[in-house]
Every structure is written in structure tokens, then in C-alpha cells.
Amino acid sequence: MQSSMSDAVLVGADAAVLESLPLPDHFPAAVVRREDVDIFRSMEDKDVRKSLLVDQVPMPELAPDEALIAVMASSINYNTVWTAMFEPVPTFQFLRQMGKNGGWEARHDLPYHIVGSDASGVIVRTGSSVRRWKAGDHVVVSPAYVDEQDHDTHRDGMLGEGQKAWGFETNFGGLAHYAVVRASQLMPKPAALSWEEAAVNPLCASTAYRMLVSERGARMKQGDVVLVWGATGGLGAYAVQLVLNGGGIPVGVVNSAAKASVLRSLGCEAVIDRTEIDEGDPTLLERPEGWRKMGKAIRAVAGEDPHIVFEHVGQKTFAASVFLARRGGIIITCGSSTGYEHLYDNRYLWMRLKRIIGSHGANLHEQWEVNRLLALGHVVPTLSRTYPLNDVASAARSVQTNQHIGKVGVLCLAPEPGLGVTDPSARARIDDKRLHAFRS
Structure with a gap:
């Protein structure tokens, strides 16, 4: 059953309404569990359908520099496959190390790991120090989770010692109805794209951009x-x-x-x-x-x-x-x-x-550059197939066994594909055949 907050997001409620509604106590999320870390011991085929589950998880607290996103869509990246295989190391090691840092990072050390390093959705809450974003904003999420107090981060976000891949080396990732992100991960959702088309791009498109185009590649x-x-x-x-x-x-x-x-x-x-x-x-x-x-x-x-x-x-x-x-x-x-x-x-x-x-990921500037190309239609999403969140394990298995092309999307709160386009004229300027090239 949807919460009143989820219902409000789906009908496009404004900031005042979203901020007035209570958050759900629990929500569905794709997780792996610490207790399952050894289930693939001596198995040749580490089938992620055995380890990647959808479960109800409690709503986490929000730090001052964070936003809570109602996730409309997400996608499968290979790091989710690694997480569900518990290779090369169980990601609970990353979460345990975050917990040792104390403060707000202690929240991440849990017996379950909410996975997913891509997301598109709607902001429903912002922390007290977030200035540039507000409830109701349509966003996509950069997977680069950086330590803004590390001096190397200010040279290049990917060089800071505390840099992590969100939803892989952190908890509260994008394959869920709600996700916690830092304000430094947020970008505007391309208005011409549907939720699922927007969700599949951030990690892979930005990684390719840094590798080929950036001065660091x-x-x-x-x-x-x-x-x-x-x-x-x-x-x-x-x-x-x-x-x-x-x-x-x-x-x-x-x-x-x-x-x-x-x-x-x-x-x-x-x-x-x-x-x-x-x-x-x-x-x-x-x-x-x-x-x-x-x-x-x-x-x-x-x-x-x-x-x-x-x-x-x-x-x-x-x-x-x-x-x-x-x-x-x-x-x-x-x-x-x-x-x-x-x-x-x-x-x-x-x-x-x-x-x-x-090369590893992309810093926020590189993310914004490629997000602009997507908004202009100069780069198009590589979405090939979309699964519902309840079937996320099958989606991950298709990537694990290389039975896919392009990117595999996952609908989270969005009830069906094709929603979320807020600029139909911009979409019309992009060749529809290009937008559907991987789904033909």
C-alpha cells in the first residue's frame, strides 16, 4: 500500500504539500543481508536471485547536508551484481568502516544494505544546510559520494580519500521507494526524458565522459x-x-x-x-x-x-x-x-x-556536463528494458549473465513506464527512434 507521501509524489504535489505530509515509517527496498554473506560458498554460479531481496526497511534519519528522494526509477549497474555476489568483498565491510567514522555515517552500518547507484525522482525533504534544492524538485542522482572536508576533493572529487560509490560503498541506495543522498549528488532531471530514461544515465554516461572527454581521461x-x-x-x-x-x-x-x-x-x-x-x-x-x-x-x-x-x-x-x-x-x-x-x-x-x-566514476562537474548533453538530446539513454522493483533480482540476473544490451531500468515508485516527461516539445525535438534504439 502506498503512503500518503508516495501518493502525493505521484500526483505531482507542490513543495508545501510534500513538506506538510508525514514520511512513511517503512518503505520497500532492494537489499542484501549480512546473514547471507556466505550463501555462495562452494557455488560456481552465484545467482544473485538468491541474495537480492525486496524488503520493508525503516526510514533513515536525514543529515543536514542531505536530501530524501522519492525514487521514481533506478537501474542495474554491475556494482549491484558484485554486491549481491558478495564479491570481491562483501560490501558490509564498507558499511562497517563508515560506521567507525561515527556521526551521521554511523547510520550506514546496518545488517542490510540498500543497493543501487542510479536514481531519478522527487525531493521530499531537505536537511537544514541544503540551499539550492527544495521539496518538489525533479532530480537525478550522481553516484559520487564525496568527502567535502578532504582537501583532495577540492582538486577533483574523485581523488578525495573519502570518495565512495553511493549505493555500493554506502547504504540507502537508489533501488528503493526512498533514498538518502547528499546535496552534492543532485542534478536536475532532463525534462524531455521519462523517469526510467533519466534514471539509467548518471553512473555509466558520466563514467564514459570522464574516460574519453575530460581532461582527466x-x-x-x-x-x-x-x-x-x-x-x-x-x-x-x-x-x-x-x-x-x-x-x-x-x-x-x-x-x-x-x-x-x-x-x-x-x-x-x-x-x-x-x-x-x-x-x-x-x-x-x-x-x-x-x-x-x-x-x-x-x-x-x-x-x-x-x-x-x-x-x-x-x-x-x-x-x-x-x-x-x-x-x-x-x-x-x-x-x-x-x-x-x-x-x-x-x-x-x-x-x-x-x-x-x-579512471573511476566522475566528479560533479563532469556529471553536470554529461547531464546537459542528455537534456539537449545530444546523448540519448541506452535503456533497453524496464522491470518493476519487485522483480529487481531478475533484472540484476540479466546483467550478471550478460543477457541485456544498454541499461536495464527498474521502476520504483513510478507505476508504469513513460511518465515524468515535463517538456514534450523538447522531447519532440529528439528523434524518437534514437530514444528507443535499444528497445527496438
Whole structure:
């Protein structure tokens, strides 16, 4: 049953009404439980449907610099899969460490972890020190949870020692009816997008932006050839769009003809179906003969070797990435979904003067920059499918087993897809075919 607050949010109540209503004592949320940390011991298939549950949780207190969001929609990121697998470490270790810091951070150390690092929704409460936001504002949430009292944070939000991924290294994440966020995580929701379209972007789009466009990343320039592994995945599909926008030449790697078709619909002309490279041997790209075969395929579609390799797959592609980047090229990496331990031939790195750059998330300025591109329609959401919150475990399983393309959305308070568009004229200016490219 919806609370009166939830009902008011759904009908678009104004700030005065929202502030006058009591908050619910409990609300539904996707959680993992500390008591389940060892359930996958000795299991080869760590099926997240066994560990990711929807439960009623108590409403947390709000710190002075925080806002309470009525979450309309969220999405599945791979960090939610890691959390539900309790790998590489149980996230309760992060929550326990927060608890040791005392103060408001002590709230996070609970026997359950509310997960989710993306959200769109409506502010229903603000802490006493929040100035720029008010109840009723439509927002999306940056997943970068930073320590504003750390001097390095003021150099770059991602460098501060206390920087965390919200909903992964903190509690009270976005896969719930309500979420707690710092005011420094808030951005205006793009008015042309529905709740679920807006929710899927913040983590992946901003990560790709920092990797490719930001001065802290590869600093892609016009004409650069950029190899994008997993080019129709959550990260890769944003990377392809950013490369095209910046005058680069994306070379997208996919694993099916259907995904190749989706990629071409985004305007990516250089597409490689890796199943045509490995011909049934999924380990080929982990060996030199596979690297050379991929290099030949890249030159066939792009005419030259890549200036930049957009790397997030990890163990199964990293050695190939180091080999494939041109002399003086860049391998920029933000993750390792197939494994963290990378082996590569260092001769191709040092003797050919290549560089490996580590990248993680995005600071708030980078988040705002890519959010503006989304609002303008220069970058479009990569939403492919939407699940209800009650089926969040199945949504996470589809990502765990790579049975998806783009981003998988989750409806939280929103009762159905397609709601939340507040500027239909702006939406009309964006090609509807582009907005639905991943749902076709």
C-alpha cells in the first residue's frame, strides 16, 4: 500500500504539500543481508536471485547536508551484481568502516544494505544546510559520494580519500521507494526524458565522459580512432555516442549481429562482431594470434590502429587492448567485469610508448556536463528494458549473465513506464527512434 507521501509524489504535489505530509515509517527496498554473506560458498554460479531481496526497511534519519528522494526509477549497474555476489568483498565491510567514522555515517552500518547507484525522482525533504534544492524538485542522482572536508576533493572529487560509490560503498541506495543522498549528488532531471530514461544515465554516461572527454581521461580529439569493447553495453553505448559527438571514429566490438545493428543505428559505422574473430573459441582474444586477428579487423573497418582503447572488460581483453593501441596510444580503464588480475606483454607498452590511465566514476562537474548533453538530446539513454522493483533480482540476473544490451531500468515508485516527461516539445525535438534504439 502506498503512503500518503508516495501518493502525493505521484500526483505531482507542490513543495508545501510534500513538506506538510508525514514520511512513511517503512518503505520497500532492494537489499542484501549480512546473514547471507556466505550463501555462495562452494557455488560456481552465484545467482544473485538468491541474495537480492525486496524488503520493508525503516526510514533513515536525514543529515543536514542531505536530501530524501522519492525514487521514481533506478537501474542495474554491475556494482549491484558484485554486491549481491558478495564479491570481491562483501560490501558490509564498507558499511562497517563508515560506521567507525561515527556521526551521521554511523547510520550506514546496518545488517542490510540498500543497493543501487542510479536514481531519478522527487525531493521530499531537505536537511537544514541544503540551499539550492527544495521539496518538489525533479532530480537525478550522481553516484559520487564525496568527502567535502578532504582537501583532495577540492582538486577533483574523485581523488578525495573519502570518495565512495553511493549505493555500493554506502547504504540507502537508489533501488528503493526512498533514498538518502547528499546535496552534492543532485542534478536536475532532463525534462524531455521519462523517469526510467533519466534514471539509467548518471553512473555509466558520466563514467564514459570522464574516460574519453575530460581532461582527466584520454582527452579524445577530433579524428581519434577509439576501440570500444562491449559497445552496446551500459558503458560502451555511451562511449560510442561521445566519440561520435567529439568527431572521433568509434570502432564498436559486439558479440552478435543484432547488437551490431543497434550500434549502426547510433551512427557507428565501424563495427566488429567478435564471434567472427574468435569463431567459437572465446579464449582466442587472450592470445597473440587473436590480438593480431583483431588488429587486422580494426584496420579493415577504420583504416588504422586505435588512438584510444576504451577498456572495462578486464581480464579477458586487457592484454589485447595493450597490444591493439597504436604507438603512443592510450588504454583507459574503469573496471574489470571479467576479472581484476590482468596479464599483458609489457614490451608492447614500454617499447611503443603507450599509456594506461585508470579512471573511476566522475566528479560533479563532469556529471553536470554529461547531464546537459542528455537534456539537449545530444546523448540519448541506452535503456533497453524496464522491470518493476519487485522483480529487481531478475533484472540484476540479466546483467550478471550478460543477457541485456544498454541499461536495464527498474521502476520504483513510478507505476508504469513513460511518465515524468515535463517538456514534450523538447522531447519532440529528439528523434524518437534514437530514444528507443535499444528497445527496438
